[in-house]
Amino acid sequence: MNTGKNNLVRTLESVDFLKMDRRTFLKAVGAVGATAFLGTYKTEIVSALKFAETKIIWLHGAECTGCSESVLNGGNPDIVQAISKLNVNLAYHETLLAQQGIFVDGKLANTSELNSEILIDELIEEGNYILVVEGAIANGPDGSGRYCVIGNRTFKEIFAKAAKHANAILAVGTCAAYGGINCADSAVAKVTDYRGVAFTKEDSSKGMLQELNLKKPVINIPGCPAHPDWILLTVGAVILGKIRIPDDLDAVLDLYGRPKVFFPTDHTVHENCPRRGFYDRGEFDEQIGGDKCLWKLGCKAPYSHADCAIRRWNGSVSMCTQAGSPCIACVEPGFPDAARPLYVEAEDKGVLLGANIDTLSKVAVGAATVAAGVHAIRRMRGE
Ligand code: SF4
Numbered sequence: 001m002n003t004g005k006n007n008l009v010r011t012l013e014s015v016d017f018l019k020m021d022r023r024t025f026l027k028a029v030g031a032v033g034a035t036a037f038l039g040t041y042k043t044e045i046v047s048a049l050k051f052a053e054t055k056i057i058w059l060h061g062a063e064c065t066g067c068s069e070s071v072l073n074g075g076n077p078d079i080v081q082a083i084s085k086l087n088v089n090l091a092y093h094e095t096l097l098a099q100q101g102i103f104v105d106g107k108l109a110n111t112s113e114l115n116s117e118i119l120i121d122e123l124i125e126e127g128n129y130i131l132v133v134e135g136a137i138a139n140g141p142d143g144s145g146r147y148c149v150i151g152n153r154t155f156k157e158i159f160a161k162a163a164k165h166a167n168a169i170l171a172v173g174t175c176a177a178y179g180g181i182n183c184a185d186s187a188v189a190k191v192t193d194y195r196g197v198a199f200t201k202e203d204s205s206k207g208m209l210q211e212l213n214l215k216k217p218v219i220n221i222p223g224c225p226a227h228p229d230w231i232l233l234t235v236g237a238v239i240l241g242k243i244r245i246p247d248d249l250d251a252v253l254d255l256y257g258r259p260k261v262f263f264p265t266d267h268t269v270h271e272n273c274p275r276r277g278f279y280d281r282g283e284f285d286e287q288i289g290g291d292k293c294l295w296k297l298g299c300k301a302p303y304s305h306a307d308c309a310i311r312r313w314n315g316s317v318s319m320c321t322q323a324g325s326p327c328i329a330c331v332e333p334g335f336p337d338a339a340r341p342l343y344v345e346a347e348d349k350g351v352l353l354g355a356n357i358d359t360l361s362k363v364a365v366g367a368a369t370v371a372a373g374v375h376a377i378r379r380m381r382g383e
Pocket residue numbers: 269270271273274275276277279292293294295299300301302321326327
C-alpha cells in the first residue's frame with residue numbers, strides 16, 4: 001500500500017463512517033482496499049450489523065471461476081473474515097459448498113444438506129437474498145439454453161428462477177456483466193448465443209433479464225477477473241445501506257452498470273500507469289520484457305476505465321502493465337473483441353491524429369498528453 005493510501009486510512013480511522021453521507025462514504029470506499037476498509041471499520045460494522053444477516057446466493061454459469069479465485073486469493077481479509085465482518089450468510093456457492101451431489105459416499109442424497117439441487121431450490125423459495133452471478137448465460141441453441149446445463153437443468157432456467165426472487169443482482173466478472181469471452185466473435189457465437197445478465201457486450205437490450213422479461217436492479221462488477229476489492233467493497237456498501245437499491249443506482253453506476261467509484265468515466269488505467277513517464281517521453285518497448293511504455297505492444301489502457309493503476313492487484317503489490325503485460329481492457333463491455341488483436345498496437349496501425357506515433361513520440365510531452373486525452377474519450381466501442 002502506498003504512503004498516500006496509508007495516510008488516508010489513518011485519517012479515516014478517526015472518522016465515524018456511520019455518520020458519513022453516501023457521497024463521502026463511497027469516496028472513502030473507492031480510495032481504500034477491502035482489507036483497510038474492513039479493518040478500519042470492524043467494530044462499527046459488527047455493531048451496525050448485529051441483528052442483520054445478508055443472504056447471498058452465488059451462481060456459476062459459463063466461466064472459468066477466475067472471479068471466485070480472485071476473491072479467494074484476496075488473503076487479507078480472506079473470504080471467511082470478510083463475510084463474518086459483514087455478517088454475510090454465503091448460503092450457496094458451488095465451489096465452496098461442503099460435500100454435495102446426487103450420490104454422496106455411494107448413497108442417494110435427498111436432503112438439502114447433501115444435495116445442491118434441493119438446496120438451491122429451497123434457498124430461492126425462501127427469498128430475501130442478493131444474487132451474485134459469475135459467468136455468462138447460454139441462450140442457445142434456439143433460446144433453449146442447453147449449451148450450459150448444470151445437473152439436468154439449463155443455467156438459463158436456474159438463473160431465471162433465482163433472479164425472479166432476488167432482492168438485487170451483482171453480475172461479477174466480465175462474463176456475467178457483458179458476456180465476456182463467451183461472446184467473442186466466432187463461427188459458433190450466434191448458435192451458442194451467450195448473454196450477460198443485463199447487457200450483452202454494450203447492448204442493454206440483449207441481456208438475459210430482458211430476454212426473460214424480468215426487471216431487477218443489477219450492479220455490474222466487470223474484470224477478467226474482477227478485483228477482490230471491487231466485489232467486497234460493493235457488497236459492503238450495499239449491505240451497509242450506503243448504496244440503496246434501487247434508489248441510488250442511477251447516481252452511482254455508469255452507462256454500463258459499473259460503480260463509477262471503481263470504474264470512473266473520466267479516468268483510464270493509462271493515467272496512473274507506472275510506465276506513464278515513458279509514454280510521455282515517447283519511449284516505447286518493441287518487445288515484451290522491457291521497462292518502457294507498452295503502447296506499441298498493444299496496450300489498451302488508454303481505453304480502459306478502471307482504478308487498477310491506483311488500487312493495484314495482489315495486495316496492492318502490482319498490476320498488469322507494472323508486471324510487463326499490456327492492458328487488454330478486460331473491464332470494458334466490448335471485451336475481448338474491442339481489444340483484439342490483443343498485442344497489436346491500436347489506432348489504425350500506429351496512425352494517431354493523422355500523424356504516425358513515431359513522429360508523435362519525437363514531439364514529446366505536450367503532443368503525447370493530447371494523444372492520451374484522445375484515447376481516453378474514444379472509449380472501447382470498436383471505433
Ligand atoms: S500505454 Fe499502457 S504501458 Fe504505456 S503508459 Fe499507458 S498504460 Fe502504461
